[in-house]
Amino acid sequence: MEQPHERAPMGQGPGLIWGIDFAPGERREVENCNSPHDGFVRWLHLNLADHGTLLWVRTTPELSPAAREILLSQDKHQRALVEAETVACVLHDFERDFDVRDTGRIGALRVVLTPGLIVSARHHPIGSADIARKRLRDSEIVTSPARGLDLIVGAILENFARITGSLSSEVQAAEDALVEERQVPSGHRLMDIRRRLAQLHRMLEGMQSVFRRLELDEDLPEDILPTVEKLSQRVQGADGDIQSVLSQLRAVRDEINDQSNLRMNQNLYILSVMTALLLPTTLVTGIFGMNTGGLPLTGRDGTLGATLVAAGAALATYLFLRTRGFFR
Structure with a gap:
């Protein structure tokens, strides 16, 4: 080493x-x-x-x-x-x-x-x-020089494949966690994986350009040309593997975003219904909380009466919303 x-x-x-x-x-x-x-x-x-x-x-x-x-x-x-x-x-x-x-x-x-x-x-x-x-x-x-080029580029691709395999395993683990409703990796970690895959893609894209230029170079020794063509295909295949992992990661992130949006919408729905139910009650309590003369139900059982009026208003609102299909 x-x-x-x-x-x-x-x-x-x-x-x-x-x-x-x-x-x-x-x-x-x-x-x-x-x-x-x-x-x-x-x-x-x-x-x-x-x-x-x-x-x-x-x-x-x-x-x-x-x-x-x-x-x-x-x-x-x-x-x-x-x-x-x-x-x-x-x-x-x-x-x-x-x-x-x-x-x-x-x-x-x-x-x-x-x-x-x-x-x-x-x-x-x-x-x-x-x-x-x-x-x-x-x-x-x-x-031969061709064999040397094949070996060193093969070593680079092996190193890339090891890194890609590790990142792919993390993406698959995140996908399994989604299916099994377990804790998924944080958004920051998924962003790190995406950046690393994009980095690998750029490196392989640059390597592809090198081999394409060598293939088209008329001065390239004939004994090296077959190796260059083979390596160009191998680099393209390695880049295809990275693109596949990127697509899988994109699907996982979309699913996580969809689930997050669904939970947010559910929470907003519950809050909206609760606000609608409590609005008449708030109005009733506001009226009875005014320090003005002539308020009804100011006698001995006024508190109970006001409570029943507020509960009735909330019940009436609930029945109205139910007939309109707000509860599902």
Whole structure:
């Protein structure tokens, strides 16, 4: 697992987090970025927060101007460049911390693909690098730039799928709570879920644009084109999953709003009926509360009489409202 602001030990090269040389059926750890790798495909994962990395990128002859531009640029937008046999792109993923797997912060992963060298680099640790490193350690052998691109984008999509699955589970739990008339998540939490899904959608939409531009680029190496087409479809499918969860969330929020409006309308209805029933009574008590002469029922049983008049007025109002269909 890569660590935040990690610096490479002496002898491993500038800002090298990990590096692997691949040959058919064989892999070996890279100890120095500048060591020869004839016959091998080399993958270097670099820390761009290390000043030594920046010097190495500027001076190594293995990187083309397009590759250097992508690696050294401060622009974090998702994009791609093709120059001769070099494909370079910026892709988005979520940053991570020591004890937080998903911070919600968007980070830029910079990837350079050449026939013999794959470079991935970032300023802050990101989730997909951990996934890619685990796959490379377990079983993956990368013998071509196309396979490297497939692996790193697959790692990003796996990270997105994990987050989408967690959000989808929360939406389904809220839907079940509605059906079973249990306590549903707060409106603030549902808004947080919607914002997170919208964030994922924007990231995947930008990634789709990158792959569409690569598909249309006439300079794209022919051996990478099938992989780019396949990844474009996978990104579109992942975005479709997010849109599905968003639709489900929208339905849940609509149902919660409908139930809330129904309860509010019921409460207003009850208050309106009570007001109508008590209005004649209020009028009667108001009359008998006036300090004027000649008030009726001022004798010994006046209180009882006034009470009966008020109750009769309320009963008459009730019967009138019932005949008009106000009670259902």
